[in-house]
Structures are given as structure tokens and as C-alpha cells.
Amino acid sequence: MMEDFIKWIFTTSHDPCEKQVHKAMELATKYNGIYYERKNLKNYLKNIDSYFVVNKNLTVDCKWKDGRLFFHPSVSKIRLNNYLKNGNDYLIESVKPDANDVVLDLTLGLGSDALLLGYFCREIIGIEASFPIYLVVKESINAYQFDELWLKESSKKIKIYHENYKEFIKKQDDNCYDIVYCDPMFENPQLKSNSINPLRKFANYDKIDKIDLENMIRISKKRVVVKARIYDSIWDEFQFDLKIGSKKSGVIFGVIEKK
Template sequence: MVNEIRSTSQKEIGVVVTTSHNPSKEAVELAKKLSQNFKVPYYNRRHLSERVKTGEIKIYYVVDNNLQLSVIAPAGRLFFHPGMAKIRMENYKRDGRDLLLEALRPSYEDIIYDATFGLGMDAVFMAHFVKQVIGTEVSVHIYRVVSYGLSNYKSKEEWINEAVKKIVLFNDDMKDFIKRQPDKSFDIVYCDPMFENPVYESSALNPLRPLASYDTIDTEIVEEMIRIARKRVVIKTLIKDSLLERLSVKFDRVITSKRSGLIYACVDLDR
């Protein structure tokens, strides 16, 4: 049983909801509805530019005429799109191998907890192979866009549509969430904290960086992850980062990609 608390948003300064230019009636109605849900003002798009220039508005959500939601921050536009999951599946079907799957060793009855959900690129892929993925995302801006996308995105790939149905996402801090969970709440716990040395060539992630949490994990929180896991805990990091060196945890397997520099460090509890 998952014990969860959704965080509630306080009044946010410099954040509004608007539409794209020349909006449809449906887009305006949805934008006004989301402004109420988010507890931030709705602005007519014609009235936005000057306030952005003066810095009065720093972040704004946009509903376009396809009723898709994005958030625009100084680093760019962030929106939900499971394109990387599609590419990953194509590579897996072609090569018969994926390092994340090798780390997870999932079965179709497993429930995975994704502690640092982000844009959900890993979660959509993982969800295809398991019963359910429960995720937490601490950034309210990332949570809003991704949660909306999970509920409304329609793919030409039916496996993606089925996968997103198996995902439940909460706007919560993983450290608080984990401490509220009973022992052995999940089959697998997966954690992908923001890298110390990010790959800036990953253009899809660049708009996320200013909105994301850079709060890292320590030995205590990994021990809590081990407590709530039945089968294993998997930590994703980079070869050039120092995360694993700072953790006083015995990992049973460390899977490394020489090409990308990614590391999956695994604590196997079902060995």
C-alpha cells in the first residue's frame, strides 16, 4: 500500500498560465481551468510579452490549440514527450539488450518506485515490462507538465499508451515519501538524481535543469530505499560523478556503459 501526500501549491510569484497566439475557445477554457488548479493567474497572451521583458513574469505555462501543455522558463520550453522511450524500445528490439533492464531484472508483476521521475523517459520504458510504476517528482513545474502529459498524451505506439496507464505520479519529495512507506512496499526502487556533471548535449533535458531539484542522495536515504524494496535498489549515475564514492553502501552489481558513461549500481535483495 502506497502512503502518499500530494504537496499543495502556495501562491507563486512571477508564474502565470496563458495560451499560444490566436488561441481556440477550447484552449482558452483549458488554460483558465489550469490556472485555477495551479493557483496562478491566467493571462491573455497579448498581455504577456511586456511583463516577461520586465521580469514581472518569469515562468509561464502555455496551452496550445492541440490542448498540449508546456512550461516556458529562461532556459527554454519544457513539455512531455516519450520520444526517448520509443527510441530506447526500438534499440532494445534490435539489439536484444538494454542496460537499465539488466539492472532492474523486472518481471511483469513488479511494482517499481521511481524516486526522481523527471520527464518520465525511463518510467515509460520501464512500465512496459512491469505491473505499475509509482513516481515522485519534487519540482512542481515539472510535475504539472508531466502529469498532464501522462493523462492526455496519445501515441501512435500502442505500447506507449498502455505503459502510461500504468504510471502514477505524485508531486512529493522522495525523502519524505520514502520515510512514510512501510517495509518492502515496492519490488524495485529506482533513483536517477540529477548528475553532478550533466551532458549538456542532451537538448531535451536542458530546459528541465533550472526547474529541477539538485538535492542529492546520501547513505541514509539509500538505506531507506533498501528498507522499502523487496527485490532490489538501482541507482543511476555517471562514471565521472562522485555519487557512488560518497555512499557507504555495498553494491552487488555495477553495470557501466563505456559509450555513454552511465552507471547502474544495484543492491540485490533477492539473490
């Protein structure tokens, strides 16, 4: 991946405490990047596109000229509350997670779906191809001050890996995850989506192909769930046992049950 050759810059927010400086320096070493003191950052800004910032609460943001990518649980809390009240959530209805399940989330993003799934199951393995997205989530999720205990507990169940899922799934044994979930960037984007817009600059835009889907089915024990938009080509290219979703939002979850 091209981004593997980039020397990433790590800094802190203004007037940092010792812990922030320590974490920024530690991350620079861990990810083979460069640490800049915040007060000197302005000298380098014209040469860099984006950089990582360790915040006062030790979460990590990625910043660029007119944008910022940061970890937050998004609408997971509202979605769980709705589900517990009315039993309505298309992700939960299609994944059907059980308490003992291990779910492979091939497209972690900011981990909002993974956090919700973590409420229901034993473990989530989250794969993310984009280095900035991976780093922001991986290095923030344990520091983030969740306001609900279940979100904290769920975050501890998520294991995060930086890899392209297309390569990752080739190397996995048959039937080794209960459920495989894939939510790639939509072919027909929903540009009004506040949760996805901050990801767009760095997201990977791979399309699911036949080999990917065969591998997803091979490595799952119970089912494969794919999320896409109603007019995306995946619905013409592959057969699904069930398709559920909202006509209004145009977001569909396709399920392939493992026979």
C-alpha cells in the first residue's frame, strides 16, 4: 500500500501535558513516523497533507487543512436503545448475533457497527485497510470516555487489524468465524451521511468480487452479511438468501446463510 511508505507526523494538541507528549512520541516510534512538538508544527504544515494529534484525553485524531477524523461511538447508543425498545435494527436482524459468536467485521471504519455488535456477542475482529482510519480507532478506542458501561465493555471485545480484507480472508481457515460482515463504501454514495463523510478522504473504495464472496462464505460458520445501497451492482451480481433494509434510506443488508 502506498500509504505504508509515508512518514506520518505525530504531535499533540496545544499546551500538552506530559502524558500527551509521551504518547505522541511513542506512536511515532511504533508506526515509524516523526514526532513534532506542537509549537513547531506550523513550520512543517506546508509540506504535509495530514497529521495525527494526541488530545488531552489521549484519544488520537487525524487532521488536515479543512477536516478532522476522530473516533466516537456515533449512533450506536441510539441504535441499541431503539433495538431494546422495538426490536428494530437491520444490522442486528441480519447478523443475528448470539452471545458466544465471534464476528469478523471486514470493514471496521469508525467501529460504530462493531460497538453495537459487541453488545450481543463474544468478540469482534475488525479489519481496516486505511492506515489513518485504523490508527485513529485503534489508538483511541481504549482511551475514549464512553458514557455507557455497555459501550466500554463492547469496545474491549473489538480486536483491530490494519489489512486489506481481500488478503486477510484468503489466509483464514474454513468455518473459523461465526459471522462475516462486510460494509464497504457504497458505489452510489450517500453524501449526506454525517457518520461516513469524515472517512471519505482516506477510505478504501474496493468492490466485493466473486473470490471475496466465496472466501467470506468459506470462512464463516453461520452466515455472511453484506451492506450496500439499493442501486449498487452487488445485488445483480450475487444471490442472497435474504435482503432487508429501508426503502427510505435505500440501505440494504444481504444475507447468505451457510448451508
